[in-house]
Amino acid sequence: MAAAAGLAEAAQAPLTINGAPVDIALTAGVAARGAAGSDLASPVDRAAIAVDQARAARRMVGAFDEAAYGDPGDNLSLISELMTALKDGEVTLAYQPKYDFRAERITGVEALMRWSHPRRSFVSPDLFIGMAEETGRIRPLTEWAIRRAIADQKTMSEAGQALTVSVNISGRLLSDESFAEFALAEVAASGADLCFEITETAVMDNPELALRIIARFAEAGIAVSLDDYGAGLSSLTYLKQIRADELKIDKSFILGLDQSSRDALLVKSTIDLAHSLGLKVTAEGVETPTALALLRGMGCDLAQGYLIGRPVPLAVLTEQLAGPTVETALARQA
Numbered sequence: 001m002a003a004a005a006g007l008a009e010a011a012q013a014p015l016t017i018n019g020a021p022v023d024i025a026l027t028a029g030v031a032a033r034g035a036a037g038s039d040l041a042s043p044v045d046r047a048a049i050a051v052d053q054a055r056a057a058r059r060m061v062g063a064f065d066e067a068a069y070g071d072p073g074d075n076l077s078l079i080s081e082l083m084t085a086l087k088d089g090e091v092t093l094a095y096q097p098k099y100d101f102r103a104e105r106i107t108g109v110e111a112l113m114r115w116s117h118p119r120r121s122f123v124s125p126d127l128f129i130g131m132a133e134e135t136g137r138i139r140p141l142t143e144w145a146i147r148r149a150i151a152d153q154k155t156m157s158e159a160g161q162a163l164t165v166s167v168n169i170s171g172r173l174l175s176d177e178s179f180a181e182f183a184l185a186e187v188a189a190s191g192a193d194l195c196f197e198i199t200e201t202a203v204m205d206n207p208e209l210a211l212r213i214i215a216r217f218a219e220a221g222i223a224v225s226l227d228d229y230g231a232g233l234s235s236l237t238y239l240k241q242i243r244a245d246e247l248k249i250d251k252s253f254i255l256g257l258d259q260s261s262r263d264a265l266l267v268k269s270t271i272d273l274a275h276s277l278g279l280k281v282t283a284e285g286v287e288t289p290t291a292l293a294l295l296r297g298m299g300c301d302l303a304q305g306y307l308i309g310r311p312v313p314l315a316v317l318t319e320q321l322a323g324p325t326v327e328t329a330l331a332r333q334a
Helices: 002-010 043-056 072-080 082-088 125-135 138-158 171-175 177-190 207-219 236-241 261-276 289-298 314-322 326-333
Strands: 015-017 020-022 028-030 061-063 091-100 105-117 121-123 164-168 194-199 223-229 246-249 280-283
Touching: 028 043, 043 061, 072 082, 072 125, 082 091, 082 105, 082 138, 091 138, 091 314, 105 125, 105 138, 121 125, 125 138, 138 164, 138 171, 138 177, 138 194, 138 314, 164 223, 171 177, 171 194, 171 207, 177 207, 207 223, 207 236, 246 261, 261 280, 261 289
Parallel strands: 028 061, 105 164, 164 194, 194 223, 223 246, 246 280
Antiparallel strands: 015 020, 091 105, 105 121
C-alpha cells in the first residue's frame, strides 16, 4: 500500500507535453491472490476491482475489499429485485438535516435512499445505486425518489416545517433530456422547493448537454448543488459554467478540520471562492462542535453531518424538528 500511495502521489505532478503542462491523476488498486478455486483468484482481476472501489470512495489508493465486493451473482439477482422493492415499499427515503448558520435553524434536508431487504436486511446504497447506474435502473429509481421527496416535503410543510429537499441526480441522467422533462413537469405541477445535487464530474461526459439541462433546472427555480467539491478532479472551468446555487465541500476536508491547518486553509479558500461566484456553501461531515465553530467563523452558510443530525425516516425527522432543543443546542455549540 505504501509503494502504491507513493506512486499515486508522484503522479500528481503535471507533465509537460509539447511545452504545455498536462495534469494527470493516478488511481492504484492493491490486491493479493485469492483463495485457490475461487472465481476471483487472479490478483490482477482483484486489483482492477480495487481500482474501481478506490474511485468510488474517491481515494487515490485502495486495497481490494472482498466483503464490499460481495458475490457478483448474488448482486445481479439483487438488482433484478429492485423494481419490485420499490413497489413493495422496501425502498424508502431517509432525511439528513442541513443547519443554516445565519438563520440558526434547520432550513433543508437531503433525501437519501435506504433499502430494507427481507433477506439481506440493510442493503448499502453504494451497492444498489451503483448497480442501478450500471444496469440502466437509475432513472426509475430517481423518478421514484423525486415523487417521494415532493410528497414528503408536503407532509413536512403541513407539520410546520418548510424545508428545501435535496435529491441526488446521477450524472447518467444529465444527458437524458426526457428525464429532464419529467423532473421539470413534476416540480412545476407540485410547486415543490427542490434542490438537485450533482457531482461536478457528472458534467464531463457530455458537457454541452449537461450544462444545458442544468440551466433549464435553474431557470425553472430548481436549485442546483455541486456535491463532493474538492474530491476528484475539481475544475474551475466547470465551476464557472454551471448554473449552480450551492457548493458542497467534501467531507474528507471537514472531518480533519480541527486537526489540520492545511484542510482549514483549503476550506476557507473554497468558501471565499464560492461566495465570490455567488454560491452558498454547505460543509458535509460536520461531526464536532469545534468544526462547527470553525466553519461559522469562516463564513460557511450551511452545515450537514452527524453533529447536526443523522439520516432518519420522515416521521422521526418531523418529531426531532418539533423539539425545542435541537437548534438552540447547535447555536450554542457554534
